[in-house]
Amino acid sequence: MLRYWIVIGSVIVCLFSTAAPADGFDWPEIPAAEKALTQVPGQPNAPAVILAREGFVDLSEDRKSSYIEVYARIKILNEEGVVFGSVELESSDYLRTKNIAGRTHLPDGRIAVLGEDAIFEREFSDYYNSVVVSTALPEVVPGAIIEYSYRTYFDSIFFPQEWYFQSAIPTLSSRVTFEMPKTVSFYPIEFNRLNQDRIPRTIDENVAGGRVSYALENIRPVADEPYSFPFDDLVTKVLLLPGADHSTSIPAPLFDSWESILNHYYGVGDFDYNGFKSSAGSAKKQAKLLAKSAPGPRQQATAIYDWVRDEIDVEPYVGLFVGEPRADDVFKNRKGSHGEKATLLKIMLEAAGIDARVAWANPRNEGRTAANVPNPMQFNEVIVVADFGGEQVFLDPSQRRNAFGVLSPTLRGTQCFVIGPKKKFEWVTIPALAPEDSGRVATLDYTLDSEGSLSATGRLELTGGRAWHRLQWKDSIEETSTAWKADLESAFAGFDIDGVEVTELAADPSVTVVWKMNQREEEVLGEESSIGLASPIGLLSNPFTLTSNQRTTPVQFEYPQIERVVTTITWPEGWTVAGAPDLKVYDSSAGHLKTSSEINHDARRAVFEREFAISQMEIMSSLDYTRLRALYSTTVSSDSSGLLMIAE
Numbered sequence: 214m215l216r217y218w219i220v221i222g223s224v225i226v227c228l229f230s231t232a233a234p235a236d237g238f239d240w241p242e243i244p245a246a247e248k249a250l251t252q253v254p255g256q257p258n259a260p261a262v263i264l265a266r267e268g269f270v271d272l273s274e275d276r277k278s279s280y281i282e283v284y285a286r287i288k289i290l291n292e293e294g295v296v297f298g299s300v301e302l303e304s305s306d307y308l309r310t311k312n313i314a315g316r317t318h319l320p321d322g323r324i325a326v327l328g329e330d331a332i333f334e335r336e337f338s339d340y341y342n343s344v345v346v347s348t349a350l351p352e353v354v355p356g357a358i359i360e361y362s363y364r365t366y367f368d369s370i371f372f373p374q375e376w377y378f379q380s381a382i383p384t385l386s387s388r389v390t391f392e393m394p395k396t397v398s399f400y401p402i403e404f405n406r407l408n409q410d411r412i413p414r415t416i417d418e419n420v421a422g423g424r425v426s427y428a429l430e431n432i433r434p435v436a437d438e439p440y441s442f443p444f445d446d447l448v449t450k451v452l453l454l455p456g457a458d459h460s461t462s463i464p465a466p467l468f469d470s471w472e473s474i475l476n477h478y479y480g481v482g483d484f485d486y487n488g489f490k491s492s493a494g495s496a497k498k499q500a501k502l503l504a505k506s507a508p509g510p511r512q513q514a515t516a517i518y519d520w521v522r523d524e525i526d527v528e529p530y531v532g533l534f535v536g537e538p539r540a541d542d543v544f545k546n547r548k549g550s551h552g553e554k555a556t557l558l559k560i561m562l563e564a565a566g567i568d569a570r571v572a573w574a575n576p577r578n579e580g581r582t583a584a585n586v587p588n589p590m591q592f593n594e595v596i597v598v599a600d601f602g603g604e605q606v607f608l609d610p611s612q613r614r615n616a617f618g619v620l621s622p623t624l625r626g627t628q629c630f631v632i633g634p635k636k637k638f639e640w641v642t643i644p645a646l647a648p649e650d651s652g653r654v655a656t657l658d659y660t661l662d663s664e665g666s667l668s669a670t671g672r673l674e675l676t677g678g679r680a681w682h683r684l685q686w687k688d689s690i691e692e693t694s695t696a697w698k699a700d701l702e703s704a705f706a707g708f709d710i711d712g713v714e715v716t717e718l719a720a721d722p723s724v725t726v727v728w729k730m731n732q733r734e735e736e737v738l739g740e741e742s743s744i745g746l747a748s749p750i751g752l753l754s755n756p757f758t759l760t761s762n763q764r765t766t767p768v769q770f771e772y773p774q775i776e777r778v779v780t781t782i783t784w785p786e787g788w789t790v791a792g793a794p795d796l797k798v799y800d801s802s803a804g805h806l807k808t809s810s811e812i813n814h815d816a817r818r819a820v821f822e823r824e825f826a827i828s829q830m831e832i833m834s835s836l837d838y839t840r841l842r843a844l845y846s847t848t849v850s851s852d853s854s855g856l857l858m859i860a861e
Contacts, residue, residue, distance in 0.1 A: 259290060261290055264386070265385065318359075388429075489556060571597060581627075653776045656673075656778075660783050661858060665742050708731060709732075773830050781818070804829070
């Protein structure tokens, strides 16, 4: 099953679709005020504005398809806004979009119509028969108004439809109507980020069922601010969840609770875990063979995990549930979705006698999960929780860089929904990374010769989250070394970099880079020499330029961290230190900067240390944000200073 979403207001509009332009769409009349609009009140720098966005969701019984029909009208205000004339659509067998139509109203009065030849497809997954459809509205220029419409059909009410009221640009009007059948009860879930009492709605019951409509006007955009929470955590939206099916004498629970969700997960249609597991003979046999070669449960689990991680390719797919293909199909084809790969791992671990459970998770950068909303579509990933004598180990075989027990930093510290036997479940928080778990330590040993030329050896050690992102950075160790060399040349302008060696350890994880460098001849001044003391990891600028009064969103880092630079300089007779940097110290709840120096003129040797730390993953309060901003400002100032040597 697929997760379905519609987002308007970035460059991309996402939906699952097949593209087929429609003829004869009944376009509404565009008001004269919209044609004359040149800027949005209160948002003078907005590149574009959504003039109107209207949706109609027909939620039908399973015997016929439901659909969502969308109409959108956007005014392009300047050259930067032209990108909002581009559209991308994801298409699969599960949701089918038809009657796509679009046109552009040009400032000179002409109307350019979207043609079939302007719609292109590229394969997303041949295995799951899905494609990406892309198009651009014709002749989009500043001052133009674009409008488009489409209808997307889906076969099951198990696809809750989220309606986004906000976007990356202002919205003048956003309305959605849900029409519900008499036989199914629905209940609304509202995520209101606009600090209003509620999202205005009207309810109308009729013989066919009922309608609920929501409408908002003059909606501010979701702010695009550095290190912000993900769009899904900041946007105002609404969805209707199916509560119960009343078509039989005894109402059948649907999305009324997590227990009901699991009833479907364990054996109904596409949610068919039991069916997936029933065909797993080859996979179980392989698991037992792997377990025989390992001395204990953890080693056995590692062998099975490594096999699944390395031998089963992940196919692009959005969703949690498994059904077709079955477990042995995934095993034999050596490919499957996130959910299929993780569930196969659970089955193989169980075959070796290891207690394992499937868990639904969502990376922090894709949005937080709500335990009080029984909607499995809020998860994007499936992992496995293995138990070794009461110790829980979280396993994600979807990425080749993940060693046994290693997760993406964006999953650390998040809540996951762990499914146990007999349809039991629990919410578990994955252990978070502490600041000392993720770091960068750079060690530089400089030598200044009598001619004023610098040479140095360098070592950079990455751990935790910092290391995870650079594991298997490139396809080969040679390409990885070349990429690191380019990074170092950028960090040490004026130096030639050679002898780069990279060591990667996935289990901890860690990455170590060592290199040599020599100052280029044309950079040598002869009578003086300056040395930066924060390279290669110093801060060049402060991303937090907004004051606490100006910033509208909380700050989110991927993980807390500590960075350290230790720089040692030795120099010959006839040279001396002419200017040392001011030592700066800043310590607060947001993090700290510590600098120190030890200069021994007799030994002609100096050591400078700089430590920078982010203590919190999330900065929520105005006071903590002010402290974070001061930390970055102080660090940028400190990192820009250096040591000056002169010939006496």
